[in-house]
Structure formats: structure tokens, C-alpha cells
Amino acid sequence: MPASHPYVRAVTDERSVDLRPDPPVPGAAPGQWWPPQVLLPAWLEAHAGEIDLVHLHFGSESYSADDLAATVDTLQRLELPLVYTVHDLENPQLSAQEPHRAALAVLIAGANELITLTPSTAAEVERDYGRASDVIAHPTLVEDDALPLGRPSTTTRVGVHLRDLRPNIDGVATTATLVRAVADLRAQGAAVEAVVRMNENVRDADTAASIDALARTADGVRLERAARLDDDALAAWIADLDVCLLPYTHGTHSGWAELCYDLAVPVAGTRVGHVGSQHPGDFHTYGLGDPVSLERAIVDATAPAWSVPGSAARAAEVARRRTERREERERVRQAHVALYRRSLRTESAA
Structure with missing residues (x-):
């Protein structure tokens, strides 16, 4: 989640994963996913039988650390694994980072599985929060193979x-x-x-x-x-x-x-x-x-x-990278499926 985000769609292998749509937000415009309803304990209680796990990417800034602690507690009680991708150790939408760091501490400690995008990010997470992460690269979000090559210029x-x-x-x-x-x-x-x-x-x-x-x-x-x-x-x-x-x-x-x-x-x-x-x-x-x-x-x-x-x-390099990125995105999707299966096995064993 959020299911409507292009990054989430890019990492999801729809052959193996049923990505549920974002629940509507009361009073919000159609299509608005924030604040994410999936993180509300009441929503989880009502829909626990419809999902196998929760994968959080974005939207945690909608809630306080205490709110997120209640979310983690509810997931654990319902025996629903939480997968968390650490996109932002610092939130670009915020000036003061203290609330974000407090939320990070709750989510990183409470997640069954962690994902980061680069080895250096994983090292920082382990150093500051004591948790290991799976490193899965940021995939391409571009769907169209006919990418622009730019217009020539003399400057x-x-x-x-x-x-x-x-x-x-x-x-x-x-x-x-x-x-x-x-x-x-x-x-x-x-x-x-x-x-x-x-x-x-x-x-x-x-x-x-x-x-x-x-x-x-x-x-x-x-x-x-x-x-x-x-x-x-x-x-x-x-x-x-x-x-x-x-x-x-x-x-x-x-x-x-x-x-x-x-x-x-x-x-x-x-x-x-x-x-x-x-x-x-x-x-x-x-x-x-x-x-x-x-x-x-x-x-x-x-x-x-x-x-x-x-x-x-430039044209040759774009074409080379397009092939490389399509292959990488397939590996990224497979890595997510493997991690989901591992988290479900671990939760069942517990």
C-alpha cells in the first residue's frame, strides 16, 4: 500500500500477488488514498479475513508513532505479517524529522520483514535501528518503451x-x-x-x-x-x-x-x-x-x-538501459514474491 502508487504497482507481480485497492477515505475526493485506511486498527479488524499481509510503502506520516504502534499491535494480534519498505529515513515532505524518526522506530521494530533500496541504506538501518533488511533495487516506473531522446542543441x-x-x-x-x-x-x-x-x-x-x-x-x-x-x-x-x-x-x-x-x-x-x-x-x-x-x-x-x-x-544507451531495466523489474517482482512467502511461512510457524 498504497495500491495506487506507481512504485507499488511496479514491484507487484500480479501473477502471484492480489494487490487490493486502496480503501476509500471518508470525506476525501475519489481516488485519494491518504490517510491510508489500511493502517487503522478498526479497518484491519473488519477486513482481516480478506488479506494475508500488509506491505507499507508510503503514508505513515498521516499518523503519529502512537497510532502506528496500535497498528503494529493489531497486526500482531491478528497474525497478519507487516512488510515495510524503508524509502525515507528522512521524509522529504517534512522539515522537522523527529515525528518521522519516531514513526520509523515503531515500524522498523514491528515489521516482520524490511526492505531497503540500496546497500548503504540497509547499513544505516542496521546501525541505527538494529534490524537487517533485504536490499531490492528501485525498479523503473516507466511503462512506455518509446522514450524521448531529447532535442539536439548547440549548447x-x-x-x-x-x-x-x-x-x-x-x-x-x-x-x-x-x-x-x-x-x-x-x-x-x-x-x-x-x-x-x-x-x-x-x-x-x-x-x-x-x-x-x-x-x-x-x-x-x-x-x-x-x-x-x-x-x-x-x-x-x-x-x-x-x-x-x-x-x-x-x-x-x-x-x-x-x-x-x-x-x-x-x-x-x-x-x-x-x-x-x-x-x-x-x-x-x-x-x-x-x-x-x-x-x-x-x-x-x-x-x-x-x-x-x-x-x-544517447539513443543506443536508452535502448540498452530499457532492456536492462525490464529485466531488473522482473527480478524485483520475484524478490518481493519470495519475501512475501517467507513472511507468511514465518508467521505460520510462530
Whole structure:
């Protein structure tokens, strides 16, 4: 759960797993899955005979640690295994992390089985919470085999999408660092330009205004402010880039890094969480407020021939990765099925 999330659908082998739909949320719009009703003890009591186990991915921030402790207690009493995938050791949607860490402690201690996405995340979970995890890679979420290859350009294009300025995105520092790095590279004779994009609707209008002031007058930097892109439009936007910049200040993993990998677009990212461990060969580190590190990251990221949008090398790399990712997704699904079966055997033995 949530069953409607694209990640959950991607890891589910429907040949072996009956993924139940998200229960409707009283008073919410149709299709809204949060707050997840499956975590409510009353819902579990009423529907225990319809399910074999609960696999929690997202949505725990809807409840307090005490609420989740009641959920764990109910699952144990009903002899329903809990599988928990630790996506976020730090929650990107929150500024203060204490409530999230308290919830993590409850869920990690109470889960029958734990999954993490990278070995480095598993090591942190074992160090801080004393539990071992199965490491199962983040699969591709892309269904379409005809991926965009980007449009050719005479310049190196570096792009950052600040989205709606959620708490783990430092839009001002990212934009300031990018503006300075681009100015320095252009002063050295490099044909480089940057695009900074934000959604029309953002969480902080004052921050958006500061970003606008930084980018509007900067040479070689273009600011885009428009409606939220749908999945196809976002893929096309990223594919046009030589380098995609990630603007995170905290977090653990990144779905954007996965999409960039599918599109063969190198990533420049901050040293946050375990994003760099997802696809280390494509990840180039920079520091917020350190334009020299970003200059270096841009130069390193654009060294491979396949980084160039619209090129034959990019097309060949995207095709190679598409085959690799389809095969990986099948392994990921099989690994989940094996873990579910193990958790059910363990619960039965208990």
C-alpha cells in the first residue's frame, strides 16, 4: 500500500500477488488514498479475513508513532505479517524529522520483514535501528518503451526543476549556485546554458520571488514558471538536458534519479541520503553554495557521449538501459514474491 502508487504497482507481480485497492477515505475526493485506511486498527479488524499481509510503502506520516504502534499491535494480534519498505529515513515532505524518526522506530521494530533500496541504506538501518533488511533495487516506473531522446542543441543544457518548493528543496541556494557556475563556465568559453523551472503553484511565494530575481537577469539562465508537467511532458523536459540538477537538502532516495537513469541523462546532486548510491556511475556530486563543485560536476557529467540529447549515442544507451531495466523489474517482482512467502511461512510457524 498504497495500491495506487506507481512504485507499488511496479514491484507487484500480479501473477502471484492480489494487490487490493486502496480503501476509500471518508470525506476525501475519489481516488485519494491518504490517510491510508489500511493502517487503522478498526479497518484491519473488519477486513482481516480478506488479506494475508500488509506491505507499507508510503503514508505513515498521516499518523503519529502512537497510532502506528496500535497498528503494529493489531497486526500482531491478528497474525497478519507487516512488510515495510524503508524509502525515507528522512521524509522529504517534512522539515522537522523527529515525528518521522519516531514513526520509523515503531515500524522498523514491528515489521516482520524490511526492505531497503540500496546497500548503504540497509547499513544505516542496521546501525541505527538494529534490524537487517533485504536490499531490492528501485525498479523503473516507466511503462512506455518509446522514450524521448531529447532535442539536439548547440549548447550544453543544465536543468533543475524546483517543483512546488517542498521542504527538502532549497530553491534559492540551488539557483544561486547554478547561476554562478554557469557564469564561470561561460567566462571560460563553454557553451552552456541553464533552465530553472518551477510550478505555477508553490508552497512559498516569497521564495519563488527570490528565485525569479536570481534567474531573470542572469546571463545564460532561463526561468520557466508553468503548470505541473504530466509524466510524458516531464520525461520530454528531462530528455532535453545534458545534465539534470537535483536540489535536495535532505531525503533518502530519489525517483527523479531513476527517471534520469531511464532517459540516460546524467545527474548532478547534493550529498543527501543515499541518492548517489542508486546509480553511482551517473551521479556527480556538488555542494549548495559551492559553484566550483557544480562546475566540476557539469564537466564530468557531460564527458560521456551518451549525455548529448538527440544523439545516436544517447539513443543506443536508452535502448540498452530499457532492456536492462525490464529485466531488473522482473527480478524485483520475484524478490518481493519470495519475501512475501517467507513472511507468511514465518508467521505460520510462530
